Amino acid sequence: MHLWLSVALIVVGIFSLTVGATEVSLGSALWKVVQGEALTRMEAIVLWDIRAPRLALGLMVGAALAMSGAVMQGLFRNPLADPGLVGVSAGAGLGAITAIVLAGLAPMWLALAVGDQLVPVAAFLGGWASTLLLYRVSTRRGRTSVATMLLAGIALGALAGALSGVLVYISDDRQLRDLTFWGLGSLGGANWTKVLTAGPIIMVSVVVAASLGRGLNGLALGEATAAHIGLNVQWIKNTAILTVAAATGAAVAVSGGIGFIGIVVPHLLRLGTGPDHRPLLINASLLGALLLVLADMIARVIIAPAELPIGIVTAVLGAPVFLWILLRQHAMVDL
Amino acid sequence: MTLSVHNLSVRYGRKTVIDGLEFEARPGALLAIVGPNGSGKSTLIKAICGDLPYEGSIVFNGTEVADARPRDLAGVRGVLPQASTLAFPFHAIEVVRIGLSSGVGADHADRAHAAMARVGLTGYANRYYQELSGGEQQRVQLARVLAQVWEPVTADGPRWLMLDEPVSSLDIAHQLQIMTIARDFAQAGGGVVAVMHDLNLTGLFADHVLVMAEGQALATGRPVDVMTDVTLSRAYGCDLQVNTVPQSVTPFVLPHNARAAASKRV
Amino acid sequence: MIDRRGFVALTFAFGGMGTQLLASRDTRDVIAIGGDVTEIIFALNQGHRLLARDTTSTYPAAARDLPDVGYMRRLSAEGVLSFAPSLIVSAEGAGPPEVIDILRAASVEFAEIPTGYDAEAIAQKIHAVGAALAVPGKAAKLTADTHAALTAAVDRAARTDAMPKRVLFVLSTQGGRILASGTNTGAHGIIQMAGGTNAVSEFEGYKPLSDEAVSAAAPDVILMMDRSGDHAATDEELFALPAISSTPAAQSGDVVRMNGLLLLGFGPRTADAVTALNRALYPT
Numbered sequence: 001m002h003l004w005l006s007v008a009l010i011v012v013g014i015f016s017l018t019v020g021a022t023e024v025s026l027g028s029a030l031w032k033v034v035q036g037e038a039l040t041r042m043e044a045i046v047l048w049d050i051r052a053p054r055l056a057l058g059l060m061v062g063a064a065l066a067m068s069g070a071v072m073q074g075l076f077r078n079p080l081a082d083p084g085l086v087g088v089s090a091g092a093g094l095g096a097i098t099a100i101v102l103a104g105l106a107p108m109w110l111a112l113a114v115g116d117q118l119v120p121v122a123a124f125l126g127g128w129a130s131t132l133l134l135y136r137v138s139t140r141r142g143r144t145s146v147a148t149m150l151l152a153g154i155a156l157g158a159l160a161g162a163l164s165g166v167l168v169y170i171s172d173d174r175q176l177r178d179l180t181f182w183g184l185g186s187l188g189g190a191n192w193t194k195v196l197t198a199g200p201i202i203m204v205s206v207v208v209a210a211s212l213g214r215g216l217n218g219l220a221l222g223e224a225t226a227a228h229i230g231l232n233v234q235w236i237k238n239t240a241i242l243t244v245a246a247a248t249g250a251a252v253a254v255s256g257g258i259g260f261i262g263i264v265v266p267h268l269l270r271l272g273t274g275p276d277h278r279p280l281l282i283n284a285s286l287l288g289a290l291l292l293v294l295a296d297m298i299a300r301v302i303i304a305p306a307e308l309p310i311g312i313v314t315a316v317l318g319a320p321v322f323l324w325i326l327l328r329q330h331a332m333v334d335l
Numbered sequence: 336m337t338l339s340v341h342n343l344s345v346r347y348g349r350k351t352v353i354d355g356l357e358f359e360a361r362p363g364a365l366l367a368i369v370g371p372n373g374s375g376k377s378t379l380i381k382a383i384c385g386d387l388p389y390e391g392s393i394v395f396n397g398t399e400v401a402d403a404r405p406r407d408l409a410g411v412r413g414v415l416p417q418a419s420t421l422a423f424p425f426h427a428i429e430v431v432r433i434g435l436s437s438g439v440g441a442d443h444a445d446r447a448h449a450a451m452a453r454v455g456l457t458g459y460a461n462r463y464y465q466e467l468s469g470g471e472q473q474r475v476q477l478a479r480v481l482a483q484v485w486e487p488v489t490a491d492g493p494r495w496l497m498l499d500e501p502v503s504s505l506d507i508a509h510q511l512q513i514m515t516i517a518r519d520f521a522q523a524g525g526g527v528v529a530v531m532h533d534l535n536l537t538g539l540f541a542d543h544v545l546v547m548a549e550g551q552a553l554a555t556g557r558p559v560d561v562m563t564d565v566t567l568s569r570a571y572g573c574d575l576q577v578n579t580v581p582q583s584v585t586p587f588v589l590p591h592n593a594r595a596a597a598s599k600r601v
Numbered sequence: 602m603i604d605r606r607g608f609v610a611l612t613f614a615f616g617g618m619g620t621q622l623l624a625s626r627d628t629r630d631v632i633a634i635g636g637d638v639t640e641i642i643f644a645l646n647q648g649h650r651l652l653a654r655d656t657t658s659t660y661p662a663a664a665r666d667l668p669d670v671g672y673m674r675r676l677s678a679e680g681v682l683s684f685a686p687s688l689i690v691s692a693e694g695a696g697p698p699e700v701i702d703i704l705r706a707a708s709v710e711f712a713e714i715p716t717g718y719d720a721e722a723i724a725q726k727i728h729a730v731g732a733a734l735a736v737p738g739k740a741a742k743l744t745a746d747t748h749a750a751l752t753a754a755v756d757r758a759a760r761t762d763a764m765p766k767r768v769l770f771v772l773s774t775q776g777g778r779i780l781a782s783g784t785n786t787g788a789h790g791i792i793q794m795a796g797g798t799n800a801v802s803e804f805e806g807y808k809p810l811s812d813e814a815v816s817a818a819a820p821d822v823i824l825m826m827d828r829s830g831d832h833a834a835t836d837e838e839l840f841a842l843p844a845i846s847s848t849p850a851a852q853s854g855d856v857v858r859m860n861g862l863l864l865l866g867f868g869p870r871t872a873d874a875v876t877a878l879n880r881a882l883y884p885t
Binding site: 020021022023041042045046049050051169172176186188189190194303304305306307309 | 707
């Protein structure tokens with residue numbers, strides 16, 4: 001499965017570099033490089049500044065979202081769990097909205113320090129802050145209660161929603177439109193700065209999360225039993241929460257809200273290879289990356305020269321698949 | 336190499352559930368913990384398993400439970416809970432293998448199958464856990480625990496089975512099957528501690544009995560010594576009459592004037 | 602950061618020169634972003650230079666025949682580059698900023714046209730578009746014509762004898778919530794010019810109004826855009842809303858619907874919009 005997904009990912013990745021609104025061709029550009037000829041300005045910009053960072057960002061965001069979904073589902077022992085559910089995405093969104101609306105009030109040194117990255121940085125901080133708050137609320141004497149965390153997540157989501165509402169109210173017309181489009185999610189703003197900002201965080205998170213397979217399998221038997229069979233449950237929970245916060249915060253920061261990848265990808269994989277988290281976490285990262293790059297290709301070409309927000313594409317493709325899975329699986333999924 | 340509990344207290348908030356409890360369990364014997372609802376027996380076994388913070392000491396083979404790493408404890412004792420839910424559609428054999436996750440006994444590839452056979456579930460390996468009956472699920476869980484502590488005695492000492500009301504939801508044939516497996520484990524040199532609801536099964540299978548009431552030990556000893564009219568009536572707060580199975584010392588328990596008690600309830 | 606800003610300023614300076622050279626060749630090399638900007642370009646007789654336009658550019662009809670590069674805040678870098686433009690003339694707020702950076706890096710000149718909601722702002726817009734397209738003479742004439750027509754229209758509107766009517770501009774009624782325009786909006790500007798009074802002046806921009814606030818605003822007329830989709834509440838639906846039903850407008854049944862780009866564009870056609878709105882508000 002890893003192998004097939006990896007091969008498919010490479011094929012789709014290369015294909016995505018060849019597809020776009022302009023007629024720039026990857027093949028002829030590579031041939032020029034081989035021949036030692038210089039690329040035209042257009043070729044260099046389209047391939048290197050537009051398509052390549054976009055592909056890199058798509059791979060990373062897709063992997064981060066699908067991995068986060070799989071880890072959350074294992075942690076909460078609920079196949080419908082998602083970073084959206086426990087307020088991580090909402091917190092990141094609140095950070096971004098705050099940045100968009102209050103950017104004018106930011107002190108000059110801050111504006112100079114983060115510049116164009118103000119919104120991504122704020123989204124990232126929002127995701128982290130909400131995760132830490134969530135964790136504080138639901139942890140007593142070193143033990144994290146998943147039920148409390150779920151409820152606190154709902155409260156946190158509502159709070160973030162309400163604060164966002166207040167900010168929307170005081171925002172002006174132009175900010176309001178920025179907010180609407182930011183909420184839909186897009187890879188349209190991809191550049192190497194974003195790739196280099198989010199990339200290391202996401203890659204470390206995905207690698208660390210891949211080591212959680214055994215632990216999440218144990219948690220499937222219940223927290224008490226997981227401890228009885230010798231797993232360090234608190235360490236597993238800490239690691240899961242931190243990797244999800246980091247990966248989701250970074251992904252939301254650079255691409256806005258992109259839905260359904262985190263729920264649909266792990267579900268599809270469980271249908272194929274079963275619920276064992278050891279292959280699931282790695283496969284989810286690969287399939288998530290694959291599907292997001294595919295969705296982005298659709299977003300880029302379907303109404304070219306304009307493009308759709310990718311959140312619309314993932315919702316349109318993901319929601320029916322999700323419903324179909326629920327219909328097929330209702331007997332098997334123990335909610 | 337024992338399980339010794341010394342001056343143990345467990346509190347939930349301000350409420351003291353176990354209050355200065357003392358007892359010792361020895362390998363090679365099945366210790367049953369009995370007592371009415373709310374007497375603290377479930378809390379006791381949770382504390383022994385490391386699920387709850389406690390005061391006093393609980394020492395397994397010389398190691399304080401609170402100071403032990405989960406993995407070290409898992410090498411010494413396995414725990415069968417009252418009931419188990421499973422979050423994802425695993426096969427029965429996968430549930431047993433997950434019991435070996437932390438590396439305890441994971442070097443034996445076929446141990447999971449052997450454990451399934453031991454609980455009479457040969458051929459159930461690739462059935463979905465959630466599709467099994469309650470009794471079958473409980474036997475899968477027992478197979479998981481057995482796989483974890485497969486040899487009752489190792490070079491490092493005896494191993495222990497902790498059973499929390501292991502047969503409460505089972506029919507009588509499966510009750511006997513599971514209790515027999517537990518007793519065999521004890522007779523092979525391992526230790527077994529079982530919270531029991533059914534006094535007659537306790538009389539049949541226990542080597543030692545700890546009777547609890549209101550967070551304290553009311554009596555400990557052999558069934559024939561502990562399971563008396565006076566002790567059990569006091570522990571459970573109702574008139575109980577203990578008799579002995581003919582030609583043995585196995586006690587069995589009936590309410591005093593069972594027919595009258597039954598008709599009064601109606 | 603400072604270095605980058607300096608660089609941007611330089612790009613502007615050199616880019617401006619480049620544009621003039623290119624403009625003299627009179628080829629198609631411009632993309633217009635923003636309905637008002639596109640209108641001005643056509644009014645300057647420079648429509649033949651356009652390669653493409655954005656979604657909001659729906660007037661004149663010739664604009665709609667051009668390829669659509671999407672919504673102005675969601676431009677696609679590669680989509681825009683696929684036309685190989687040398688100049689983008691854009692209303693304020695095109696984005697996202699990362700895409701604009703890439704376009705600038707690809708040597709596409711980017712002229713941002715300031716926004717505003719009065720006669721002076723229209724003049725500045727036309728002047729800026731004219732400068733970007735290197736047709737300052739035509740721009741000066743269009744500015745003068747537009748200004749004269751607008752002044753005349755506003756004067757005519759101001760001569761209305763009746764008491765100024767209180768006008769509530771409703772952007773949408775989604776979910777029964779009235780999204781209304783405060784000050785510093787196109788709606789506020791056009792209502793004033795047409796001889797009305799904006800019924801809501803307590804805040805800036807577009808905000809949802811509570812039912813009581815709508816009652817308190819006591820509008821004589823409801824003004825809406827005649828768009829399809831979620832804006833297309835029928836008169837019956839509109840007056841059935843609890844917020845609206847208690848207003849004088851509901852009692853007299855006064856609703857005015859106008860094309861959104863005409864009404865709020867603040868371009869060459871604003872004089873027509875003022876006259877049309879004035880006639881609708883004060884029918885003789």
